[in-house]
Amino acid sequence: MNGTPNDGDLVAMAQELQMDACLHELAGVTPNPALAARILEAAANARAERAPDRTATRHWLAAAVIVVGLGVVGAVAWSRSHRQDRVVAPPQDPRPQPQPAPTPPKPEQDPMPAPKPAKATTLIADYSDNRVLEVDINGRIVWSLEDVFGAWDAELLANDHVLITEFSVSRVREVDRQGKTIWSFEDLKNPYDADRLPNGNTLIADTFGSRVIEVDPAGKIVWLLDAVIDQNGEKSGLRPFDADRLPNGNTLIADVLRDRVVEVDPKGTIVWQALSMPNVHDADRLPNGNTLVTLRNLGKVLELDRNCNVVWKLDGLRSPSDADRLPNGNTLVAENNQVSEYEPLGGLIWRYETSWAVEANRYPR
Amino acid sequence: MQRLLSPSRSVEAEPVPPPRDTEHRIRQHLTGVWRYLRMHGANPHEADDLTQEAFVIALQKHALGLDAAATATFLRRTARFLFLRLRRDHREAVLLADAVDALWNRDCAEHDGDEMLAALRQCVEQLQGHARTAVELSYGLGAFDPTRRTDVAAALGLLPNGVKTLMQRVRQQLRGCVERRQRATRSTP
Numbered sequence: 001m002n003g004t005p006n007d008g009d010l011v012a013m014a015q016e017l018q019m020d021a022c023l024h025e026l027a028g029v030t031p032n033p034a035l036a037a038r039i040l041e042a043a044a045n046a047r048a049e050r051a052p053d054r055t056a057t058r059h060w061l062a063a064a065v066i067v068v069g070l071g072v073v074g075a076v077a078w079s080r081s082h083r084q085d086r087v088v089a090p091p092q093d094p095r096p097q098p099q100p101a102p103t104p105p106k107p108e109q110d111p112m113p114a115p116k117p118a119k120a121t122t123l124i125a126d127y128s129d130n131r132v133l134e135v136d137i138n139g140r141i142v143w144s145l146e147d148v149f150g151a152w153d154a155e156l157l158a159n160d161h162v163l164i165t166e167f168s169v170s171r172v173r174e175v176d177r178q179g180k181t182i183w184s185f186e187d188l189k190n191p192y193d194a195d196r197l198p199n200g201n202t203l204i205a206d207t208f209g210s211r212v213i214e215v216d217p218a219g220k221i222v223w224l225l226d227a228v229i230d231q232n233g234e235k236s237g238l239r240p241f242d243a244d245r246l247p248n249g250n251t252l253i254a255d256v257l258r259d260r261v262v263e264v265d266p267k268g269t270i271v272w273q274a275l276s277m278p279n280v281h282d283a284d285r286l287p288n289g290n291t292l293v294t295l296r297n298l299g300k301v302l303e304l305d306r307n308c309n310v311v312w313k314l315d316g317l318r319s320p321s322d323a324d325r326l327p328n329g330n331t332l333v334a335e336n337n338q339v340s341e342y343e344p345l346g347g348l349i350w351r352y353e354t355s356w357a358v359e360a361n362r363y364p365r
Numbered sequence: 366m367q368r369l370l371s372p373s374r375s376v377e378a379e380p381v382p383p384p385r386d387t388e389h390r391i392r393q394h395l396t397g398v399w400r401y402l403r404m405h406g407a408n409p410h411e412a413d414d415l416t417q418e419a420f421v422i423a424l425q426k427h428a429l430g431l432d433a434a435a436t437a438t439f440l441r442r443t444a445r446f447l448f449l450r451l452r453r454d455h456r457e458a459v460l461l462a463d464a465v466d467a468l469w470n471r472d473c474a475e476h477d478g479d480e481m482l483a484a485l486r487q488c489v490e491q492l493q494g495h496a497r498t499a500v501e502l503s504y505g506l507g508a509f510d511p512t513r514r515t516d517v518a519a520a521l522g523l524l525p526n527g528v529k530t531l532m533q534r535v536r537q538q539l540r541g542c543v544e545r546r547q548r549a550t551r552s553t554p
Binding site for chain 1: 387388391392395396399400403404405406408409410411412413416417420421424425450451453460461463464465467468469472478481482485486489500504505506511513533536537539540
């Protein structure tokens with residue numbers, strides 16, 4: 001290839017891309033109808049926050065570290081700040097950082113929250129950097145895997161392998177710590193989420209395949225849901241951004257097609273739902289029976305009770321796409337250029353900068 | 366499990382008071398930028414996100430206040446930068462992006478691709494037989510839902526690889542048709 005548009009291969013590939021995009025558009029694949037509103041909202045948020053350019057920030061920070069290293073503070077302080085990499089505040093620090101005002105009431109907590117683990121790591125899927133990384137509580141990278149194409153989900157398995165969902169290449173794979181693929185499933189269309197189930201099967205939100213499937217280790221689809229059934233017996237399709245198998249055998253799904261969270265039984269019948277959940281990216285059932293939902297475009301994480309009352313919320317977030325309630329009662333949020341841990345009253349107590357974090361999971365080590 | 370039949374409380378969006386001309390300019394250029402990204406190979410979700418990011422940058426740099434052509438150029442350059450950053454600026458991706466840009470400038474620059482899409486719609490309607498069925502099933506055109514290649518193959522009595530080859534041929538055929546139509550349109554006084 002000589003790199004010019006006249007090169008046969010390149011032109012042919014470009015023509016294929018152009019024709020493919022046009023045919024999809026003729027078939028109705030068009031911009032999200034809410035995109036213009038999203039842009040205006042994002043621009044307003046950007047004006048409000050006016051965060052400096054990240055690259056410039058990194059350069060400035062690097063310069064600052066050098067100055068510090070040259071003697072503005074002592075060598076010990078320099079050593080500590082340098083070792084903590086990009087972490088803003090360790091979780092041991094109870095002082096809340098300035099954040100959007102917490103919204104009462106206080107969330108319902110488990111009666112006996114587990115103590116904060118002495119050691120924990122956070123597994124992060126960084127979509128923009130095409131990598132999965134695991135950082136310790138001090139922000140040190142303890143493991144990473146590059147060339148994960150469109151990393152949208154990463155889950156640590158019991159055997160210490162990692163289950164990775166690659167949106168851009170439509171693949172879910174289990175890798176060992178050397179990055180070797182142990183298992184994979186590729187009959188997918190831009191999936192967002194995958195979980196290994198206790199029975200050894202894998203539950204996959206095949207997002208643009210418009211289905212949720214359960215695949216056995218041999219790669220056979222043993223359960224498929226491409227429509228849900230409401231109380232009137234009417235079926236409707238879905239675009240699942242997240243799917244979790246619940247202990248009762250039902251499945252909880254964040255369905256962005258109809259801006260809802262649904263719990264369905266194995267036959268696909270809706271047994272619980274929360275409507276008016278615009279651009280819902282994640283939904284988790286909590287031990288207390290409530291449901292934690294992540295609304296990306298609104299920048300909110302809500303905890304809903306069984307009657308869909310909002311009993312707790314975080315807002316003012318930066319395009320969150322995943323939120324988990326931790327055993328210590330805090331909430332871990334993947335919000336684009338950072339992964340954050342918030343305590344129940346909304347104070348930020350831990351933060352790790354990323355390029356575009358879309359999923360984060362905390363594991364005791 | 367409690368069955369919930371009534372809708373939950375709605376979650377209101379934060380009120381954003383945009384200047385009306387800003388909203389107009391966003392809508393004026395939005396489809397063009399999104400389509401440009403799709404032609405570079407961005408999937409629909411990536412195209413949504415990168416379009417949003419490109420517009421936010423344009424707003425911050427006051428590029429929406431330029432004349433329409435300059436704004437469009439700024440947005441496309443920004444979108445290209447963001448897309449290639451997503452692809453980690455691999456050399457092959459940059460070379461392919463150059464080729465896509467050349468095609469865009471040739472086929473789509475004037476009307477953000479609207480003219481090409483209109484021509485393509487007419488060309489698809491002229492397709493017949495297996496070619497038409499394969500396109501309709503594969504892309505979900507007309508009354509069809511998008512269908513997997515294996516199912517298209519089953520419907521047409523072909524092997525999956527046969528469908529792949531057929532689709533490559535049909536896309537070439539459509540491209541030829543579109544180019545002829547665009548040439549004819551441009552030569553019409």
